[in-house]
Amino acid sequence: MTEKNKYYSPTGGLPPQTQLLSDRAVLTDAYAVIPKGVMTDIVTSSLPFWKNMRMWVIARPLSGFSETFSQYIVEITPQGGSDRPELDPNAEGVLFVVAGEMDITIEGEAHHMTEGGYAFIPPGSNWTVHNNYDENVRFHWVRKAYQEVEGLGLPEAFVTNENDIPVTTMKDTEVWATTRFVDHTDMRHDMHVNIVTLQPGAVIPFDETHVMEHGLYVLEGKAVYHLNQNWVEVEAGDFMWLRAFCPQACYAGGPGPFRYLLYKDVNRHMPFIRPRN
Template structure:
């Protein structure tokens, strides 16, 4: 089986001789943050985290995606946090791109390597530390949990490299999804998947749905249909989509096109 790869951008500030032109796009329906925009000059330092650089990819904003935040973090050797989540009622999902991260849930210690992930229920104590010599780079998705009577989500630890992907019907397994959170359990109000397209595979219709998306490209490139626009995206790019933004894609090759995908799920629309 081909080994999965997970791209992380170079973050140093470009030379003065480079052109400014890039592919950044912000609209009311979607936002595209190309990997070239993730530079040291736009880094954030998070309270409670040490030796950690953070690029904030999404936050709830008017006329944008409102259900979640998403970060790219780089934790240097010896860095991390003993109190990472600052808000009550907020759940999280971590996905390792590069290096290793030691995650402690209550008293249980887990070493996550590339492809490793953790779903962290709201109110569940956890810590994160890099005890290696190389930096640990990972995605962190945060969402306000919507409780449901009679249901209680549990922590999940795993590695996508050890999981089976489900092929979409009629695609000869060239469009497939690895689901890291159970899709048949109403305790979970968010899903995080890895979607894989082989070269030439497509989403053959404009999906239009209530779920918002955060999409981080792990590998490859494609042309993505966003609302009425066709936009080129590649590994290291980030895309956020508001509810009902039409979307489709064509994987151009030569290799696979793969991305980490967040979506909100399994709850009524809140009206009051």
């Protein structure tokens, strides 16, 4: 791994009129693939109480599909930011910086974040984020409605960088590893946002089929994914959105590592859909 990772992030723009319309974008009842070429100027959104920002919304709750989270790629130009970034007091968040640098303050404690920077923000936190620098900053913002459990407190806020986190290799292999930002045995956390790294030629050697929903943003490299019996090529800048129990496996294509930012919901009972009285 290099000292400074080179994460892909969108820069907007529009394709030329000569470009073919067909692309790799697909939405099925089990998964979606949003390729990097889709993230143009005309599909961005904005939020109240922000200055000099735009965002690509790459996941949002949809009934019967991925229901637990939303995910944005936020771009802030110089002197932009927000003193009221989160309006939902029940929403927790993870920020992961993929380009540039920014300043974040959580409950009065200031932090400087650069590429690879990771922040966990508990629900109800008082926080701000600003780009006080000369270049645009882009970061992922993963949001989830926190599921409180009686007898468990809220997890604490923290800011770190992936380069300061030890990598955990999968059992009996050195070519498949995970960068875990929180202790997976800490039941206060109801979501994990990790980085998975597969070396060239490595595989996830079986079709994972599980209850967790996934958002997978490809930070580096390319691979072939097996999704619900379909083979799909993905590369840096693509996003995959997988509903619960969607079968999934992959081959890492090389020549460099294949790395992705992974969301999953964890550590909670499955909610029931209760009949109305």
